[in-house]
Amino acid sequence: MTRQWQDLHSPDSSASLYLRALSRRKISGDQLPTSGLRCRLRVQPDNLAAYRRLCHFTDNGRLPATYPHVMAFTLQLQLLTAADFPFPLLGLVHLHNSIQVQRPLGGIDGLHFAVYADNLQPHPKGGTFELITEAEDGLGLLWRETSRILVRGLKLEAAASEPVEAEPASELAEVTRWYADSDIGRRYAKVCGDYNPIHLSAPTAKLFGFPKAIAHGMWSKAMAMAALSGHLPAAGYVFEVDFLKPVRLPSEVVLSASAAGAQGELRLDGHADLLHMLGRWQPIAPN
Template sequence: MNRHWHDLHSPAARANLYLRAASKRKVSGDRLPDDGLRCFIRVQQDNLGAYRRLCHFPDDGRLPATYPHVMAFTLQLQLMTADDFPFPLLGLVHLHNRIEVLRPLGAIEGLRFAVHAHNLQPHAKGGTFDLVTEAEDGIGLLWRETSRMLVRGLKLDGEASERADDEPETLPEATRWYADSDIGRRYAKVCGDYNPIHLSAASARLFGFPTAIAHGMWSKAMALAALRGHLPHSGYAFEVDFRKPVRLPSEVVLSASEAVPVGELRLDGHGGVLHMLGRWAPL
């Protein structure tokens, strides 16, 4: 595919993008646009410090592996609220997230991001597509993220692929944490993701959730921070499948393999609720 790239001086104002997102409630097509967005984005040190504190990352001179996702979030929002993007942003479900750290994320003042969507596929509950975000420095590509998003109710030709429901065997507990009732608002303030399902019980109920739920990328970041001793500085992939949402407030338990080059993790709640499965491996 010959992708048509739009080079931006800066992403659009986030408030305007949320207004666009709120105004679109229906699917308008079944083809993803060929366009992609590119933009250089600087690291905001105050925001980086707030993110480290929120997700329990140390200040070790490197960007947390999940932080480029935060830097690129507005650019992703702009792509998915464009006139030619066929799916409403509100209602998309984040099923899977894979981050690849190709080179160390140290001594970085800014990154050039490229964002596009592709790989539209049928799913038992609608259709899925992959939102791909890549980050380059002056040498070349050093970070990549693939987020698989579910469009509920979308009708596509073809058979839906079966999801493997295999779960890892019992893993030793690594840590546990309490997700308090305002973590969604605190994450939104730092990372810009003001999806109503995360902000309060009242706003979450408008979208069918009995309580507010934690951001999936906050849960992933907390797991990555807790397991950072298991991982090298670069040359690895860290991916998770999001299962049942973490209802706020609640306690969750992170279990993981011992420190080996390849490992597995799971995030569980009380009552046998599985929130997240994950794995890491060298590239």
């Protein structure tokens, strides 16, 4: 497939994109657009510092591996609210996130981003697609993210196979635990721009079927990667997680993981045997 690219000087304002999202509540088709968006985006030092504080990353001279996701979020939002995108933004569910760090993320003041959607597949609850985000510097591909997203209620002609249930990793040692307080969704949104109502308050979460506000999945992943920084190499690895039971706010969670090494596993548990997140890291497979 030949992808058509739209090159932007800058993304639209997030306020206008959220207004566009609020105006679209129905599925309008069952085909993903073949177009994508590209834009050069600069690191904002004050925002980066606030993100490090929020997610407990130390300042080691490199971008946190999850920070390019924050840089590209408005560009992703623009793709997902475009007129030719068939699924309403509100109600999409983030199931899986994979980040590849090709080379060390140091000495960066800006990156060239490309964002597109691909791989629409049937699912027992509707359909899934992948939101792909790539970041390049002057030497080529530096970082890549794949988010698998569920569209509930989507009807596709192909039969849906039952998803493979993630197997909880065993014999993992506790690394740390943290308390997700009731306003972490609002604090994350202020820094990262993700104002999905399910994260902001109990009343807004109830509009979408959640009894309480839930933590952003990418905040939980960032907190895990910050806590496991001593387990991970500087580059040449992929870190992926499955988002399982949401973290209802407020609550305490426990992060357990394998020992430091080229590959390993992690899990994020809550009270009452709730399993919130399973993940793994390993070297990037050669092409």
